[in-house]
Every structure is written in C-alpha cells, then in structure tokens.
Amino acid sequence: MTETREKILRVEDVVIRFNLRGKELTAVRSASLDLYKGETLAIVGESGSGKSVFTKSFLGMLDKNGRVASGNILFEGENLAEFTREEQWLKIRGRKIAMIFQDPMTALNPLKTIGEQIREVITLHRGMNRQEAREEALAMLGKVGIGDAAQRYGQYPHEFSGGMRQRVVIAIAAACRPDILICDEPTTALDVTIQAQILENLKELQREMGMSIIFITHDLGVVANVADRVAVMYAGEIVEYGRTPEVFYDPRHPYSWALLASLPQLGEKGEDLYTIHGTPPNLFKEIKGDAFAPRNPRALKIDFEEAPPWFAVSDTHFAKTWLLHESAPEVEAPKIIQRLKEKSLKGLDYGS
Amino acid sequence: MAAEDKREILLEVKNLTVDFKLGRRKFSAVDDVSFHIYKGETFSLVGESGSGKTTVSRAIMGIHQASQGDILYKGESVSGNMTGSQERKFRQSVQMIFQDPMASLNERAKVDYIVSEGLYNFKLFKGEKERKAKVERTLRKVGLLPDFASRFPHEFSGGQRQRIGIARALIMEPEFLVADEPISALDVSIRAQILNLLNKLKKEEDLTYLFIAHDLSVVRLISDRIAVIYKGKIVELAESEELFRRPLHPYTKGLLSAIPLPDPESEKNKNLLIYDPSIHDYDKVPPSWCEAYPGHWVLADERELDLWRRR
Ligand SMILES: Nc1ncnc2c1ncn2[C@@H]1O[C@H](COP(=O)(O)OP(=O)(O)OP(=O)(O)O)[C@@H](O)[C@H]1O
Ligand SMILES: Nc1ncnc2c1ncn2[C@@H]1O[C@H](COP(=O)(O)OP(=O)(O)OP(=O)(O)O)[C@@H](O)[C@H]1O
Ligand SMILES: [Mg+2]
Ligand SMILES: [Mg+2]
Numbered sequence: 001m002t003e004t005r006e007k008i009l010r011v012e013d014v015v016i017r018f019n020l021r022g023k024e025l026t027a028v029r030s031a032s033l034d035l036y037k038g039e040t041l042a043i044v045g046e047s048g049s050g051k052s053v054f055t056k057s058f059l060g061m062l063d064k065n066g067r068v069a070s071g072n073i074l075f076e077g078e079n080l081a082e083f084t085r086e087e088q089w090l091k092i093r094g095r096k097i098a099m100i101f102q103d104p105m106t107a108l109n110p111l112k113t114i115g116e117q118i119r120e121v122i123t124l125h126r127g128m129n130r131q132e133a134r135e136e137a138l139a140m141l142g143k144v145g146i147g148d149a150a151q152r153y154g155q156y157p158h159e160f161s162g163g164m165r166q167r168v169v170i171a172i173a174a175a176c177r178p179d180i181l182i183c184d185e186p187t188t189a190l191d192v193t194i195q196a197q198i199l200e201n202l203k204e205l206q207r208e209m210g211m212s213i214i215f216i217t218h219d220l221g222v223v224a225n226v227a228d229r230v231a232v233m234y235a236g237e238i239v240e241y242g243r244t245p246e247v248f249y250d251p252r253h254p255y256s257w258a259l260l261a262s263l264p265q266l267g268e269k270g271e272d273l274y275t276i277h278g279t280p281p282n283l284f285k286e287i288k289g290d291a292f293a294p295r296n297p298r299a300l301k302i303d304f305e306e307a308p309p310w311f312a313v314s315d316t317h318f319a320k321t322w323l324l325h326e327s328a329p330e331v332e333a334p335k336i337i338q339r340l341k342e343k344s345l346k347g348l349d350y351g352s
Numbered sequence: 353m354a355a356e357d358k359r360e361i362l363l364e365v366k367n368l369t370v371d372f373k374l375g376r377r378k379f380s381a382v383d384d385v386s387f388h389i390y391k392g393e394t395f396s397l398v399g400e401s402g403s404g405k406t407t408v409s410r411a412i413m414g415i416h417q418a419s420q421g422d423i424l425y426k427g428e429s430v431s432g433n434m435t436g437s438q439e440r441k442f443r444q445s446v447q448m449i450f451q452d453p454m455a456s457l458n459e460r461a462k463v464d465y466i467v468s469e470g471l472y473n474f475k476l477f478k479g480e481k482e483r484k485a486k487v488e489r490t491l492r493k494v495g496l497l498p499d500f501a502s503r504f505p506h507e508f509s510g511g512q513r514q515r516i517g518i519a520r521a522l523i524m525e526p527e528f529l530v531a532d533e534p535i536s537a538l539d540v541s542i543r544a545q546i547l548n549l550l551n552k553l554k555k556e557e558d559l560t561y562l563f564i565a566h567d568l569s570v571v572r573l574i575s576d577r578i579a580v581i582y583k584g585k586i587v588e589l590a591e592s593e594e595l596f597r598r599p600l601h602p603y604t605k606g607l608l609s610a611i612p613l614p615d616p617e618s619e620k621n622k623n624l625l626i627y628d629p630s631i632h633d634y635d636k637v638p639p640s641w642c643e644a645y646p647g648h649w650v651l652a653d654e655r656e657l658d659l660w661r662r663r
Contacts, residue, residue, distance in 0.1 A: 020507065047495075047511025047539045063506065102510040102537070105455040146402075151375035159372070162451045162533065163401025163566075185510060188536040189451065191400050191566050192610035196624060218511075218539045219567070221612020224619040244616050262541040263614055264569040269593075272551070273544035273573075279497060341615050 008212050009035040014071035016053055025283045027053045029236040040213040042223040045233030051216045055182045059097050060089040098178035100186045104165040108157040114168055115153030125176045140171040145194050163189040182214045199226055232256045235281050235291040242317030252319040254296045260337040298331050362560050364388040368421035370407050381407045383584035394561040396571045399581035405564045409530045413448050444474050447526035449534040453513040457505040463516055464501035470524045490523040495542050510537040530562045568611045572596055580604045590648040600650045600660040603627045
C-alpha cells in the first residue's frame with residue numbers, strides 16, 4: 001500500500017567513515033532507506049549505531065573528519081552523496097531538508113537572544129520583514145508551550161531550561177517549512193504532557209504541508225504514537241523495517257527482540273532489567289557475518305560466517321536475519337515481548 | 353509511619369527559593385520548596401519542563417545561590433559558607449550528572465582526562481597504573497570501550513557522551529548522586545544496564561539518589577518516593593507505587609495520562625487529561641501542604657483536599 005506513494009528520498013548503500021588520527025572508523029556500513037511523501041519514519045536502535053551520522057549525511061553536516069565513502073542519496077533528481085561544495089548544500093539545507101539536532105545547546109548560538117535566532121530563520125526562509133517575523137517568532141514560542149513569550153524573546157539560551165531550549169530548536173526547524181524534517185531525539189528533555197503537545201504540533205504541520213518526517217528516538221512509546229513505519233538500526237546498518245504495528249507486534253530480527261525486551265515497562269520493581277550482553281562491535285575492524293551474532297544467544301553457525309541478505313516478511317516488512325531463510329530452524333521470539341501489549345495496557349490503569 | 357521516621361535524613365531542603373530575572377521583573381524559578389531525602393533512598397523529582405528541577409539540583413550543588421531557605425547535608429548547612437574541609441568533603445562525596453552532556457564536557461580534553469578530573473582534584477589514586485585501571489573499569493561499567501579514553505567528546509554519539517558524564521560522576525564513588533536526566537539519550541538496553549548499575553550501587557554501597565527524569569515508566573520502577581513539581585512548587589509527594597495508584601493533584605493526573613506506551617494500538621486510543629490551572633480558587637485562601645494519606649502529601653485547599661480524597 002505505501003508502495004504506491006511518491007518516494008521523496010532514496011538512500012542506497014551509504015557507507016560513512018571517520019578518520020581518527022590516522023585510523024579509519026566505519027560508522028555506517030551500507031545503510032539504505034526510502035522515505036515517502038507525507039510519512040513519518042522512525043529510526044530506533046542502539047546508542048552509537050549511526051542514526052545521527054547517517055541522517056546528518058542527508059544535509060552534508062558530517063563532522064570534518066567524516067565522509068560518505070560510497071552510496072547514493074537521491075533527492076529531487078540529484079545525488080547528494082556527490083556534492084562537493086558548500087554552495088550546493090545551501091540550496092538544500094534548511095529549505096528542503098532541515099534537522100533538529102540531538103544536542104540543543106550546540107544548535108543554538110549562546111551569544112544571541114532566542115528571539116533573534118528564530119526571527120533570523122523566519123526572515124531567511126519565509127521572506128517576511130522584521131516586524132512580521134518578530135510577530136511570527138512570538139507566535140511560534142507560544143505554540144511550543146513557552147509562556148511569557150514577549151519576555152522570553154529577549155533571553156539568552158543559558159537562561160532557558162533544557163526542555164525550553166529543545167522546544168526553541170524545534171520551533172526554528174519548523175519555521176523553515178522544509179520538505180523533509182529530521183528530528184534527532186527532539187523530545188528527550190520534555191515532560192510527557194509538553195511532549196504530547198509538541199508531537200501534535202508536528203503532526204499538524206505535517207498535515208498542512210505534506211512534510212515527511214524522519215524521527216530518531218529511544219522512546220518506543222513516542223514511536224508507537226508518531227511513526228507510520230519503523231527502521232531498526234544496529235552497528236551502522238538497518239537490520240529491520242516495516243509498518244509500525246508489524247515491527248512492534250511481529251518483530252523478526254534478534255536485535256529488535258532484544259531491544260523490546262529491555263523496555264522498562266517489562267521490568268519488575270527491585271529486579272534487574274533485561275539487558276543485551278556484551279558490547280557493540282569495534283568499528284575500526286571489519287565485521288564478519290551478522291554484526292549482532294556475538295551478542296545473540298540464539299545465533300546460528302552461519303551468522304558468524306556470512307552477512308544475511310534482506311528477507312521479506314510481507315510487502316512492507318523486511319529483516320536482515322538468517323532466521324528467515326527457508327531452511328533455518330524454527331526460533332521463536334522471546335516470550336516476554338509477546339506480553340508487551342498486555343504490560344503496556346497495565347501502564348494505563350494508574351489511579352484506579 | 354513510625355518506622356520511617358527513624359531513618360537517617362541525608363539531605364534536607366528547607367523553604368528553598370531561587371530567583372532569576374525575567375525582563376525587568378524578578379521571578380522565582382523555585383518557590384519555597386521543601387523536602388528531605390533519606391540515606392539509601394532514591395528520591396525522584398518529576399514535572400513540567402521549566403518547572404525548576406535543574407535549578408533545585410544546581411542549588412544543592414552550590415552552582416546557584418539560594419535566594420531564601422537552607423540546604424542541609426548530614427545536618428549541616430551547605431548553602432551558606434562552608435569551612436574549607438567541609439566543602440572539600442562535600443565536593444568529593446556528592447556528585448552530579450548534568451542534563452546537557454555536550455555543554456558539560458570540556459571540549460578540548462580527552463575522555464581519559466575528563467573522567468579522571470575528580471581523581472586528580474582529590475588525589476584519589478596512587479599511581480598512573482591505578483588511575484588508568486579505574487578509568488577503564490568505569491568506562492566498561494557504563495558500556496563504553498576502554499579505547500574510547502583517547503578520544504574527544506565531539507567524536508562520540510549523543511548517548512556515548514551522556515555515559516561519559518555518568519562515568520565521571522561514578523568514578524568518584526560518591527555517597528550522594530544528583531542525576532539530572534542521566535539516561536535521556538540512551539537506548540532502552542543501555543538504559544537498563546545503567547539502571548541496574550545504579551540499583552546495584554544502591555544495594556551494595558547504600559548510595560542515595562536525587563533522580564530527575566521525564567521517563568515516568570523508569571521513575572516508577574526505580575524510585576522510593578516521587579515529588580511532582582509544577583512552576584517552581586512541589587504539588588504532590590508520595591511513595592512511588594502510591595503516587596501511581598492514587599494520584600490526587602490534577603497536574604499529576606495529567607502527567608500520568610500522557611505517559612507514552614510502547615504499543616501502537618494503545619497509543620491511538622489514549623485519553624489525555626489536560627491540566628487547567630484555572631480550576632483552583634486560590635485568590636482568598638492560598639493552598640497548603642496537606643497529608644492526604646499517611647506519607648502522601650498534596651498542595652490543596654480544604655475544599656480540594658476533601659474532593660480529591662473522596663474520589
Ligand atoms: N566526529 C566523529 N569522529 C569519529 N567517530 C565519530 C564521530 N562522530 C560519531 N562517531 C562515531 O560514529 C558512531 C555513530 O555515531 P552516531 O552519533 O551516529 O550514533 P547514534 O546512533 O546517533 O547514537 P545515539 O543514540 O547515542 O545518539 C559512534 O560509534 C560514534 O562514536
Ligand atoms: N541561569 C538562569 N538565568 C535565568 N533564568 C534561568 C536560569 N536557569 C534557569 N532559569 C529559568 O528558571 C526556570 C526553571 O528552569 P530549570 O532549568 O530549573 O527547569 P527544569 O525543570 O530543569 O526544566 P527541563 O525539564 O526543561 O530541564 C525556567 O523558567 C528557566 O528559564
Ligand atoms: Mg545520535
Ligand atoms: Mg532541567
């Protein structure tokens with residue numbers, strides 16, 4: 001069904017490397033994704049698995065020591081992976097593809113007032129004059145739940161709380177009205193009520209403008225709320241993707257299983273929570289076979305030898321695991337995640 | 353709760369007010385806040401963004417000056433002037449994990465130095481070998497590889513940086529840890545690993561926590577008691593399970609109703625309760641801090657207390 005929609009972005013086999021004082025680190029190993037117009041795609045996965053680096057490459061915002069070593073990033077008839085000059089990116093960045101960065105403090109200029117920073121973006125992207133832009137900036141502060149907007153306008157970033165700064169960064173990115181908005185952990189510093197309000201704002205903006213959103217988050221509750229589709233990333237690679245209910249209710253990759261099993265909602269007070277044993281692979285070394293195999297208690301022999309290809313679970317759901325091969329042994333998802341639904345419903349019965 | 357009264361109080365915050373400037377006027381980011389934390393307890397502070405949680409924790413650490421009120425650690429004031437040795441002891445045994453990992457790490461130093469800084473300040477190692485071993489052990493505990501020590505903060509992912517901040521605090525083997533959103537950037541598995549570690553330190557070392565977090569599923573799991581703060585005032589305080597079972601204040605109810613559930617179907621059918629502060633009628637008689645049930649406190653006037661208790 002999603003297949004008939006227009007693809008706005010096609011990313012194919014992107015490899016991203018960093019040079020660290022002479023040593024080469026591979027942060028993204030052949031990751032691909034398609035983004036459809038108007039959809040929200042969530043990327044979840046292990047800390048350090050390459051979510052930020054991967055998506056930053058769509059705006060040419062990699063750190064100086066990093067580069068796209070191979071692969072294609074196809075957008076509006078151009079291959080962004082071949083861009084070499086900053087001028088090329090200026091047409092795209094902010095206007096067409098905008099990003100809410102993970103660390104709000106680094107995204108804001110500490111020496112300029114909050115108001116100025118929002119106003120500048122509005123004048124640049126929306127062609128309003130100073131006074132109109134100021135009015136619009138004040139309205140946007142209100143929209144992201146910052147009261148006393150007129151006073152707040154003249155304050156500096158350090159005078160804002162962590163969550164208030166995060167909301168300013170969201171307001172700035174949204175003010176650009178891009179075709180694609182990449183949200184990298186945009187709501188980590190927000191309480192759940194303001195988070196719900198911000199997610200509503202984003203959805204509204206999306207409906208109004210047909211914007212596509214890539215949403216990176218560790219909060220699977222937020223994923224369940226906003227995402228049409230989910231991609232799961234591990235060690236620089238996307239290992240599973242599908243429509244949101246498919247990935248939550250019928251996950252197939254052992255890493256997706258382990259991720260869901262670690263949810264705090266499945267924990268019991270006073271007992272240790274489930275965690276994935278071991279550490280992620282060393283990114284300086286080449287990875288043989290399935291990158292998750294050393295940490296996967298149910299790994300097959302072939303997992304250590306050969307990297308699995310994509311297998312289709314449905315027309316919209318794919319996973320890179322040998323378990324889906326026709327001659328693989330029958331391995332069931334862990335019992336605990338089958339109880340996810342029942343357990344999260346328990347989260348609803350507070351106060352009764 | 354007679355048994356509870358015998359427990360040793362480690363930290364006491366008394367009528368704390370912290371004022372800031374907003375335009376030309378002054379406003380109280382923290383407004384007459386009082387609570388205490390028992391030794392060995394995990395005490396959590398939850399609430400709206402901008403409600404003053406970070407300001408409370410910074411006041412405890414002496415980063416912000418209290419405009420009014422007092423903070424006592426082991427019965428002695430730490431908000432005024434401490435003697436040199438008192439201050440030293442306090443700085444060593446009380447550690448903080450900061451909310452903004454990037455802003456709190458020295459950009460120019462390598463992780464090895466950042467994590468060791470407290471060890472250097474207090475000369476907590478005999479030789480280079482011991483220091484290196486401590487750094488390595490602590491990095492491993494938070495799920496980082498020892499060879500990360502030779503890298504700079506900007507060469508890490510968000511969650512890796514946050515764990516550098518955790519390692520820097522834990523290496524000091526503190527007795528009291530103020531953790532301001534310590535796990536917000538971590539995936540659920542590493543989050544679980546850190547929570548298990550904090551829980552182990554609590555059991556084995558009797559470590560005490562002031563924990564600030566927005567993830568209420570985590571807060572529910574790890575806290576002994578929870579205080580809910582709204583616009584600089586604590587509006588409700590109770591034991592963790594009690595608060596979830598019987599929230600009284602409408603702000604608390606709104607907060608619990610908004611907890612994201614990792615289940616697409618429940619998320620679609622969720623019923624949000626929106627808190628409307630104008631329902632209170634505090635013009636003539638201001639609300640007071642009432643014990644609605646044993647150990648369960650709420651900010652309410654008489655009419656509200658009666659009403660909320662009846663439901
Ligand atoms: N400038 C850099 N130089 C060297 N390595 C880097 C640099 N930036 C990131 N890395 C490494 O690349 C890998 C991927 O990082 P990335 O920030 O994309 O992770 P992530 O999936 O966003 O994680 P998190 O959830 O913790 O934010 C990490 O192992 C990180 O240490
Ligand atoms: N240094 C400062 N100067 C002026 N105002 C400040 C300063 N620090 C904080 N504030 C203000 O104090 C209030 C409380 O901020 P604080 O950082 O304590 O909130 P918080 O509860 O930690 O919020 P969040 O959950 O968003 O981190 C906010 O209105 C903020 O703007
Ligand atoms: Mg990241
Ligand atoms: Mg804060």
